[in-house]
Amino acid sequence: MKDYRFTILASFLLLFLPFTGWAQPDLGSSSGFALFTASGAFNALGASTTVVGDVGTNVGAFNAFPPGTLVGQRHTADPASASAAAAVGSAYSQLSATSCGTGGVLTGTMGSGQILTPNVYCHRAATTLNGVLILDGGGNSDALFIIKINGALATGVGSSINLINGADVCNVYWQING
Numbered sequence: 148m149k150d151y152r153f154t155i156l157a158s159f160l161l162l163f164l165p166f167t168g169w170a171q172p173d174l175g176s177s178s179g180f181a182l183f184t185a186s187g188a189f190n191a192l193g194a195s196t197t198v199v200g201d202v203g204t205n206v207g208a209f210n211a212f213p214p215g216t217l218v219g220q221r222h223t224a225d226p227a228s229a230s231a232a233a234a235v236g237s238a239y240s241q242l243s244a245t246s247c248g249t250g251g252v253l254t255g256t257m258g259s260g261q262i263l264t265p266n267v268y269c270h271r272a273a274t275t276l277n278g279v280l281i282l283d284g285g286g287n288s289d290a291l292f293i294i295k296i297n298g299a300l301a302t303g304v305g306s307s308i309n310l311i312n313g314a315d316v317c318n319v320y321w322q323i324n325g
Contacts (some may be wrong), residue, residue, distance in 0.1 A: 171271055171291060172241035172320060176227075177236030185232040185239075191215040195304060205232035242322040245293055253294075265290035270317060273298025273325050276306045284314030292319045299325030 177183055181200025188208040191198075196215030203209070203222030213222060222228040248266035257270070258278040266286055274296055284290035290313060300323045310316060 171318065172238035173234075174238050174291040175230075177231035177238065180222075180231055183228075183231055183235060185235040193304065201227075203228045203231065205229055216323070238320075239322065241294060241321060242295065245295070258303075263292065263294075265292055267293040268295065270294070270296040270298075273300070275301045275303060276308075277303040278306060280306075280308045280318060282308060282310050282311045282314045284310065284318075286313050288313045288315050288318075290314055290318060293322070294320070295322040295324075297324050299323070 179201055180203060181198050182189070182202045184204045184207060186206040187204065189202065189211055190208075190213030191214060194214040196211070197218070198212075198215070199218045201219040201222060202211070202217060203220075203225075205224060206226040209221070209223045211217070215274045220227075222231070245267050247269035251266045251268045253268050253270040253274075255274070257274055257276045258280045260279055260281065262281045262283050264283050265287070280285050292314070300321075308319075310319070
């Protein structure tokens with residue numbers, strides 16, 4: 148008589164446990180930055196921009212703070228930004244290899260009360276964030292959000308990203324190619 152316990156257990160695990168196929172990238176020394184670009188300009192155009200955390204660029208113009216308010220350190224082509232740039236390169240490669248999740252293709256402007264649940268989201272062109280974008284963790288503090296934009300990201304005045312139902316800022320990753 149065959150023992151079907153393993154087959155039943157394997158079937159249960161495959162059918163009833165979620166499999167995402169994606170994982171958090173390792174940010175290394177860049178994890179202390181709120182905003183960072185490894186190679187490109189960093190701009191803040193409005194006095195209403197406020198960033199809490201370190202910001203920087205390793206290669207490129209830095210035109211920010213002022214205007215706006217920075218509660219943190221500014222790093223421009225210094226040892227901290229060089230180290231962060233190497234770490235960003237590694238994380239960028241990890242994110243590039245991550246495919247869009249089921250239903251994860253975005254189009255048009257982001258925000259305006261839009262709600263995203265844990266997933267890998269891909270926007271195939273430059274976009275703008277207007278109003279409120281809501282990331283809903285669904286009660287899971289380990290919920291992972293990866294948002295990949297194949298172009299620039301601009302934000303409208305007063306735009307924000309709200310994390311609800313356990314969503315954690317440490318589990319939100321953006322890959323912006325513009």
